[in-house]
Amino acid sequence: MDFFSRKRSASSAKERLQLVLVHDRTDLTAAQLESLKDDLLKAISQYIEIDPDAVRIDLERDGRSQRLVADIPLKSVSRHRAG
Amino acid sequence: MTAQVITVTSGKGGVGKTTAVANLATALAMDGKKVVCIDGDIGLRNLDVVMGLENRIVYDIVDVIEGRCKLKQAMIRDKHHPELYLIPAAQTRDKNAVSPSDMIRVCKDLRPDSDFIIVDSPAGIERGFRNAIAPADRVLVVTNPEVSAVRDADRVVGILEAEEKGNPALIINRLNPALVKNNDMLSAEDVLDLLGIKLIGIVPEDENVIIGSNRGAPAVTDGKSRAGQAFRNISKRLQGEDVPFMNLTPQSGLWNAIQRITGRK
Numbered sequence: 482m483d484f485f486s487r488k489r490s491a492s493s494a495k496e497r498l499q500l501v502l503v504h505d506r507t508d509l510t511a512a513q514l515e516s517l518k519d520d521l522l523k524a525i526s527q528y529i530e531i532d533p534d535a536v537r538i539d540l541e542r543d544g545r546s547q548r549l550v551a552d553i554p555l556k557s558v559s560r561h562r563a564g
Numbered sequence: 565m566t567a568q569v570i571t572v573t574s575g576k577g578g579v580g581k582t583t584a585v586a587n588l589a590t591a592l593a594m595d596g597k598k599v600v601c602i603d604g605d606i607g608l609r610n611l612d613v614v615m616g617l618e619n620r621i622v623y624d625i626v627d628v629i630e631g632r633c634k635l636k637q638a639m640i641r642d643k644h645h646p647e648l649y650l651i652p653a654a655q656t657r658d659k660n661a662v663s664p665s666d667m668i669r670v671c672k673d674l675r676p677d678s679d680f681i682i683v684d685s686p687a688g689i690e691r692g693f694r695n696a697i698a699p700a701d702r703v704l705v706v707t708n709p710e711v712s713a714v715r716d717a718d719r720v721v722g723i724l725e726a727e728e729k730g731n732p733a734l735i736i737n738r739l740n741p742a743l744v745k746n747n748d749m750l751s752a753e754d755v756l757d758l759l760g761i762k763l764i765g766i767v768p769e770d771e772n773v774i775i776g777s778n779r780g781a782p783a784v785t786d787g788k789s790r791a792g793q794a795f796r797n798i799s800k801r802l803q804g805e806d807v808p809f810m811n812l813t814p815q816s817g818l819w820n821a822i823q824r825i826t827g828r829k
Contacts, residue, residue: 489747494711495754501711502718502758545725545760 503540507547514540521551530556565598567678569671570802571700572735575716577687579708580737583773583782585684586614587792591784591799593648597679600639602670603653604696605686606662612652616643616780626654629666635673644785659691664698671699680802689723697724703732704764709739709750718759733764735798740769742814752812765798767791768812 504510509517518538525531537552572585582605589601602625603611612618623638628651642648651670654661667683674681685696697703703724707717717734724732736752743749750758752766770791776783783792784799793810800807 491744491747491750491754494750495758498711498714498750498758501715505715505718506722542760545721 499542503542503547507540509540522553525553532556565676565679567598567600567671567675567681568802569675569681569683569699569701570704571604571683571685571696571702572704572706573685573693573696573720574687574706574713575689575720576707576713579706579713580767580773581687581706582610582614582684583777584704584706584735584737584767584795585611585682586782587784587795588799588802589648589680589682590615590642590645590782591796592680592682592802593642593645594784594796595799595803596647597803598647598677599680599682600649600651600674600678601682601684602651602667603684604662604667604692605684606653606657606659606692607655608686609653609655611650611684612640613780614777615650615782617650617652618780621652624652624654625670626657626661628670629662635670644781659686659695662692662695664695667695668699689720693720697727697729700729703729704735705732705759705761706735706737707755707759708737709744709752709755711750714750714755714758721759721761732761734759734761735765735767736763737767738769739766739812741812744812745814763809764801765794766809766812767794767798768810 521538522531522533522536531553535554539550541548541550572581574581585601589599592599601611603609606626612621617640620640623633625638627633628635628638638651639649640652671681683696683700686692705717705720707713721732734756736755739752740749744751756763768790770783770789772783772786772789773791776786783789784795786792797807797810
């Protein structure tokens, strides 16, 4: 066992539980959440140009409630630039 | 006098519900309260052996519900605490012999003559659990600092929220301070952060709990037991007292050994 690089099991338990509880509470699987993200991005892309790789959409816990938090950076649009 | 009905539940089995009920009920009785415990685990009766009352059972809760005996006849008096009673579960029936309204009615009949009614819920989230929470004024959720127990506790808390059963309080049972210190066990803070409910007690892992069950004498009756002390503290909190949480930092091996030898632990 590599003593120095071994991650202690309590942190791994907590991280795994954080994910599992969010999915249990919302009744959404990880796959469903991915598909929700895709649909969301498709809908937004119809109106504005976004960079799909920079998008971050996650379920977060806040006490006993959950929220869907989205951070969607917009691509800069050249026609607005002074020229 | 009108009793408060407290239901002890957990989702997962084997986390220490029955032990918690036996200890809390005994601790409340030691403080002079009149307490009735009800074993809600129909078909898997256990609270009687943990309390050491298995030889005194004549009638059980299904006999009461089906009218074969009076309520008082099914109340078994504890051997050491005259104001502590147990209503045992039926062993040869199943959970469908009891309904939530039966539980509400039995508790209603018990309320005028008691201070506390403690209901031991079966594991799971089905009929037996629904029966156990139906009469509750207050729910205590027992968990262990372990992934499966915490996950199941979260499910139960979610159901209690949906049923508008008020805010449940959490008992973290079987915490091993040395493992927590080594970061190999979820800490009480981790569990509280994950579950997001209020804490009513942390019970350290303690071999005296098994010794107490073996003897049919709950750990609270052993003045030296750390788990017994934790349960006595919870019983004070149930009575509205503001008791500080125990210091659960692990003692060094040597000091531990000396305390063991000199009988201080």
